[in-house]
Structures are given as C-alpha cells and as structure tokens.
Amino acid sequence: MAFTLLHTDPASKARAGELQTAHGVIRTPIFMPVGTVASVKGVHQRELREEIDPDIILGNTYHLYLRPGMEILEKAGGLHRFMNWERPILTDSGGYQVYSLSGTRKIKEEGVKFQSHIDGSRHLFTPESVMELQRTIGADIIMAFDECTPYPCDRRYAERSMHMTHRWLDRCMAHLEKAPPKYGFDQLFFPIVQGSVYTDLRQQSAEYIAAAGAPGNAIGGLSVGEPAEEMYAMAEAVCDILPREKPRYLMGVGTPVNILENIALGVDMFDCVMPTRNARNGMLFTSEGTINIKNKKWEDDFSPLDPMGHTFVDREYTRAYLRHLFAANEYLGKQIATIHNLGFYLWLVREARRRILDGTFAPWKAEMVAKMDKRL
C-alpha cells in the first residue's frame, strides 16, 4: 500500500497521512505548486526546494507535450532529470488544458482532436496516447484521461460525459497493464471522478472510480466557476464514497479557504495556479488576509513583507520595495510575490497537518477561515 493514513480529526473528516512514491514520501494534506512547462514560473529549483519545500510539484502534460516535446524529455531520461527536480512530480492528463486553452477541439469516443494554442498545429489525445505521454514524462503520479465538463453543464451532457470518462479510464488502465514504466521506477495511477454538480452523478462516478482499485483517487471538474458551496457539497459526497485508505486529490483547488474547507471534508491533495498566478498580479496571501501590493497605501510601508512569513523574501524585502517593483514593472516583484505565496500555501497545509495530528484542527481552521477572507 502506497498510502498510510496516520490520523483522522475527531471534529471533522480531515486526515493526515503519508504517500510513498518513487521519489520520496508525500506528507498529506499537501499543496502541489504548479510547474506548468517544467518550471514553477519565476522560481529557481533551489529556492523551491530550500525555501518553499513542497514534497511534490505538478507538471502539465499538455504543455510538456508541446514544449519541449516527448523526444527531448525521453532523451533527458524524464522530467525529473530534465528540470533537475529530485522530489516527486505529478502530471495531469492534459485534458483540462485541451478544453481550456486550445482553439478548436473535437471530443469523440476515440479521444480529443485539438489545435495547439501556440502554433495552431493539429493533435489528437486519446486515453492510450496520454498514458504514453505520461510514461515518457515519468512523473511519480499520473492521471487518467478524462473530460472535464464546464460549469454550468446540463445534466444530460454531464451524464454522457461521465460515462465516457469511465470508459476512457478502462482504456487507460488496459494500456498501462501492457506498458510498464520507462525509467525503472513505479508510477502511481489516479483515476478521476466527474459528474459536474449533480450529487447522484458524482456518487455514481465515485463508486466506479473506487472500484478501479487504483492507489489514489482524484476529483475533477470542480473549481470551474461553480459556487464554493457546490464545490464543497460535491467534494463531501465523493469523499464519503472514495476508500479511506487511499489518498484523495481535488484537482485545481483553490483559495486558502477552499483548501482548509476541503481538508475538513477529507481531501488530502491539492494543486492550483492561484498562488503563483495571483502573485504575478501583485496579490499576496497571508494568514491575516490578502494584500494587493500594487495599492498606493503600501508605497511608504517599510515594514517586512510579512513578519509572519515563512521564506527569505518575507524578511528581506519591505512592502514599499515590493510595491515599487510592481509599479516599475520589474520582474523581481513577481519573483518575490510568487515565493511568498507558495511559502504561505505550503505553511498552510503543513500547519493543517500538524493540527490534525495533535487534534486541534477544527478550531484552528474556523479561526483561519475567518481571518484569511479579509483584504488588508
């Protein structure tokens, strides 16, 4: 068994565990910084490792397929070696990007035909081809090829799509059975629950996915525009069905509050571009609320960026200095904000884990949720 459930919070469904992968142990709950094209934007691998210190990061199959491409990644011996990152990596299946980034795309039973968002070239992703891509990338955790339905999504479409995602899952698993990992280490395969915001579809999908007996399970198709309450309702309905002895990964979520709420519902793993993308727009997440560092009010605030912060940027730079860098459009501003935000997200999940293990998660979560929603 790759996953060890260490503790469940008595006052919520929050869990603390350990997931063993080929490149190391992932302590859950965990947030995975997004390293889209083999780089967490603006962050050196050394800073990621030593300052932000995540147990795992995420790469995007769609982006890596287009650039640098599979030939280069295979020659490099996989993504870990290509980007010099020796800790665990998870890759998505490319589905989400095909739906959100590419121009024309055509979804059929066979797979998805799409055009590159870079040069308009035409490509086909099938469950089988996407498993091949993820074998070549060589992540520690690889994802099933699914259709991520949009929001809103009518029930008939959601149901049809869910069944196709299930059939695609079977094809992914059949393919992997014949095709062992390429680089001499195991890859953990996670299937994905779909079903839009329809509780019964979500439950039906969770049953199907649970029955696949994979080492971990994911919840997709959320955080696509639905109200937070619907997201929580779906996550809870699904977590109640997915096996408790396997890790649960809620894809693409979310704000710090979303993360704590979903941890309380039994989710173990998260990824989201929010800390990195919002950082590049000057938005800082802190334990006291969010800061728009572009605001004029910070221009002569010479206090440290975040006295409660967890990385060197919080101690070495002032709010006035960071505000200036954004005003002057200096890229160092984006670098600083990115490291701050990722440092905060990783602190948040590590602290959640500590609180779960010592039994104080529920009151701490309530207090944090109230604070973090503020704008400073």
Add this chain to the structure above:
Amino acid sequence: MAFTLLHTDPASKARAGELQTAHGVIRTPIFMPVGTVASVKGVHQRELREEIDPDIILGNTYHLYLRPGMEILEKAGGLHRFMNWERPILTDSGGYQVYSLSGTRKIKEEGVKFQSHIDGSRHLFTPESVMELQRTIGADIIMAFDECTPYPCDRRYAERSMHMTHRWLDRCMAHLEKAPPKYGFDQLFFPIVQGSVYTDLRQQSAEYIAAAGAPGNAIGGLSVGEPAEEMYAMAEAVCDILPREKPRYLMGVGTPVNILENIALGVDMFDCVMPTRNARNGMLFTSEGTINIKNKKWEDDFSPLDPMGHTFVDREYTRAYLRHLFAANEYLGKQIATIHNLGFYLWLVREARRRILDGTFAPWKAEMVAKMDKRL
C-alpha cells in the same frame, strides 16, 4: 585617500587597487552590475550577494527619480535601505538616460529639460538638482552631471559641449560644498571626462577633470557606437593624464573583451547593461566564447550550462533545459542567464585582478581575448 594602488602590471598599464567607501572596500578592477530601478533585473539581492558577489552595484538616478521618486527614497533612508543592499552603490547623474530615453529634451546652459519616458511629464535636471537627487539616493559614489555626446559628433559641438560639462562640474562641486551628505556617511564624487573621439579634446578635458582633485575620475561619452579602436585610443589618452593615485571609471563599457582591453590601458571600474540585457535575449558569455542558447543545436545538450561557470546555475541547469525555457518564454530562463552572465563578468574582473597582482595579466589577457570572441 580613498584609493590605494596595490600593483601595476609590468607588461601593460593594468592596475590592481582598493577603493574605500562608506559601505565597504571595492577591489579593483571591478565590474558593477546595473540595478537600474533599485533591482538588478530578475536577481534577488541574496543571489547577488552570495552567488555573484560584486563589491558594488550601480543605480540609475534618472530611473530612481521617476520611480519610486525622491520622497519615498528619503523616507526609506536612502537606496541601500530601500532595496536592502548593504554593500557600496554608485549612481550615475541621470544625464545619459535623459539623452537616450526621454522624448523631447532641450539642453541649455542651465540644465536639461526633458519628458519622462513613462508618462510624458516634464522635468528639469540641473547640475545642482542632480546633486540633490544623488544626496537623497545616498549612493557611496556619485557622478557629476555631464552631457554625453552622441557618436558621431561634429568637433564644434563636441568642444562646446565639453566646456559646458566642465562648467557644470564646477556647479556640481560648488553645490556639494554647501550640502553635506544626508545619511551620516561620506559620498565620493567623481567628475567625468568628455570630448567625443577627438584626442586633443579628450586630453584637454582630462586635464580639467584631473585638476578638480576629486577622489576618483570617470570617462564618459564612449561605448556610444564608435569603433572599439577609437574607444581604446580615447581611454588610453585619458588614462595617461588622469592621476594614477585615483581610480578611473569607464562608463557603460562593455563586452568582456572591451573590459580586458581597457583594464590593460589603466581603467579600474566598469559598468554595462550588456551581461544582464543580453542574458534576457538568450546570450551567454563564457570563457570559451558566446552562446546563443535559443539555437536549436542546444535542445538535446544535457551537459551543465557552463562546466567552468561560477554560480549555482552553471551546475544545476543544463543547456537543453535553458534552451527550453527560452523557447517556452519562461522567465526563469532570463533569471538563469542573468545570473550566469553576471557570475562570468565578476569572475573575469576578479581573475584579471589576481593576474595583475601575480604578474601574469598580459599573457592571460591575450589568451582570453582570442577565446572570448568566438561563437559556440
């Protein structure tokens, strides 16, 4: 005396020395990374300090005047504290940027009227106002306000302009006499030799500047498009006149070869945007020649960026990876190339210094110049 001349190379005019400033000793010859708007673009102060390790960096008065502006810098207690850089800083006088960046500008005896390149707002720089700006910024070395003539420049204009630069120098010095430094530490004032590419004008200007008795002297108006041979001829003519017991700063120069050639002529200090700007365009300087990392030939070269390199990026990243980052337009590529290039420039001047001190500068310089001109 701020400057100590430690050794002069027997086979050239190269010198090794030490310049004492309020924020520390500068070992010469030195290259000063350019931190235009209170940031060396894409480089954390910590990386600058620990990896690139220059004794001094440069800030641009024109840019700092426009953003963050003098009110913020004065409230911060000067640029060192604003940007959290505790080693020496030199600021230019803003003249060069006024001439090269601003839209309409009008040069009169009083000073220069110009429009901001950011918002078109109208401003006036005079010798007196620029001394005030540099007092507020609080650099360790501050520069006279001069006119940097373009290339080519007709002789009559060059001569008239040179005399105005000399009159402006007198006004700068008269102003500084009445206005002591603002933050409790000394600022070393350097006047600037002009005279375009006319040897007799350069000599005349060097005599005038030498007579000012400042703690160091600069050579401006070169590296503005003239052939390298003219630059060397002017630098040599000027160095032969400027006092040997004062440091000599050649402004805005240059390529690695330019730097070694000018060191051999008796120049002690350099600054240039080339290592940082060219890095952002994918050009790497190495001891074996230059690399255009965007070139397809590097796409599957998994060797370290520069096995002879001097910073962590040279050891931690491959050429294939850096090539990918540029192809995918990932900012980390620019960060890596910038650190590499500055690491190389600083190694180059440190090695030159070591060679001057141990008497092997001239043959080493000849060998390096031959190698560094190659394209790899």
